[in-house]
Amino acid sequence: MTVGIPKEIKNNESRVGMTPAGVFELVKNNHTVYVQSGAGEGSGFFNQDYQQAGATILDTIGQVYAMSDMIVKVKEPIAEEYNLIQDGQIVFTYFHFASSEALTKAMIRSKAICIAYETVEDEDGSLPLLTPMSEVAGRMAIQQGAKYLEKPVRGKGVLLGGVPGVSPGRVLVLGAGTVGIQAAKMAAGLGAQVTILDVNMKRLRYVNDIMPSHVVTGFSNEFNIRKHIKTNDLIIGGVLLKGAKAPNLITRDMLKDMHPGTVIVDVAVDQGGCVETTKPTTHEDPIYIIDDVVHYCVANMPGAVPYTSTVALTNVTLPYVLKLANLGWRSACKLDRSLEKGLNVVEGEIVYKEIAETFHLEPVFA
Template identity: 90%
Template sequence: MIVGVPKEIKSSEGRVGMTPAGVFELVKNYHTVYVQSGAGEGSGFFDKDYQQAGATVLDTIEQVYAKSDMIVKVKEPIAEEYDLVQEGQIVFTYFHFASSEALTQAMIKSKGICIAYETVEDEEGTLPLLTPMSEVAGRMAIQQGAKYLEKPVKGRGVLLGGVPGVAPGRVLILGAGTVGIQAAKMAAGLGAHVTILDVNMKRLRYVNDIMPSHVVTEFSNEFNIRKHIQSHDLIIGGVLLKGAKAPNLITRDMLKDMRPGTVIVDVAVDQGGCVETTKPTTHGNPVYIIDDVVHYCVANMPGAVPYTSTVALTNVTLPYVLKLANMGWRSACNLDKTLAKGLNIVEGEVVYKEIVEAFHWESALA
């Protein structure tokens, strides 16, 4: 199979879909790999590294798409890439279709094979290709939240860890999944007081078992959310509904109950956000303020630490890339039910019900 690795063109995105090590494995299995020139530079991998691993470097993104049977990337295609996807071409990447009807319609029109990292799901219900980026984003959420709590960037002027004689900052985390757990670890490590909310009692018991005593758990409901937003300095949105739009747990009217300078980091922005006032931002312009509440809603947070993120991501995607290349998508998905869950759009038909539900489409699934 011919595998293409284009350069990511989303704003401030330095990750790349494949490392030279991945290229080496594909070439060893008698596949051809085309890499766009400069695709790996943001992550510290250069054209010569890919060439030494056996790839052919092409000058333009158009060449990579035109020559490849399968495209392996990180972020969803943006508007400039929509027309590059060919009928029958496999595109293996993060898609987050439920947050963008325009992207969904474009991929339906392309008649490509869209396999989404974020919906590949194993028998235990975990998402192995989403987990590493959720780990990165959860940890980064605290770093960024701590920074934007500083007064020069309109935060409350609170040091999360406090100092002797001054109480530490308070962090509220919505969701005890991978993002929430990693955020709690980082916040607790800084010495902040952490409250984590979830509707899954099994997850809350797990948090209680592994976290120090200054991380407390409560059941998530609107009453508790409204109570805690009044007293917490940093709010992390880490709620995930697999392949579906995130629920709005914090509504516009709740902002007035927060103290001026409160910071919200909505990690769920890729899936539409769990805060009603969330809108995607970029690393170049990461925050905006509504009702004196600072919103950090960067849609590709792990892109700010591309070396760590690329290596973490490709560690888990490469086995699936090899399977798709060796067997073709039909055989691979027939034999691997985990990978089959990643099928979202196939040759112009939506095959993942959460996408239909997100847009309230009446048409039946393929």
């Protein structure tokens, strides 16, 4: 099979779909790999690294799409790429369809095989291809939140860890999944007082067992959220519904209950956000302010640390890429139920229930 690695063209996206090590494994399995010139530079991988691994370097993104049976990316295709995708071509990437009707309709029109990293699901319900980026984003959420709590960027002027004689900052984490736990871990490491809310008592018991005593757990409901937002300095949105739009746990009217300069980092922005006032931002222009509350809603947070993110992503995607290349998508998905759950749009039809429900359509099979 021919596998193409295009350069990401989303705003400030420096990750790349595969490391030279991944290319080496594909070539070793007798596949042809095309890499767009400069695709890996933002992550610290250069054309000669890919050539030494056995890839062929192509000059343009159009050539990569035109010559490849399968495209391996990081982020969803943007409008400039829609017409490059071919009928029957496999596109393996993060799609987050539920947050974009335009993307969904474009991929339906393309008649491509759209396999989403974020819905590949193991038997235990875990999401192996989403986990590493959730780990990165959860940890970054605290770094970014701490920065935007500074007064020069209109934050509250709070140092999360405090100093002797001054209480530490307070962090509220919505969701005890991978993002939430990693965020809580980082915030706790800085010395902040952390509260983590979830509806899953098993997850809360797990958090209670592994976290230090200054991380406390609570059940997530509107009453408790309204109570906690009044006293916390930094709020992390880490809620995920597999393949579906995130619920709005914080509504517009709740902003008036927050102290001016409170910071919200909505990591769920890829799935529409768990804050009603969330709208996607970029690393170039990461924040906006509503009712004196700072919103950080960058839709590709791990793109700011591309080396770490690219290596972590290739570690988990490569086995699936090899299956798809060795067997073809039909056989690979038939033999691997985890990979089959990654099928979102196939040959012009939505095949993932939650995405179909988001747009009030019927899935072809669920």
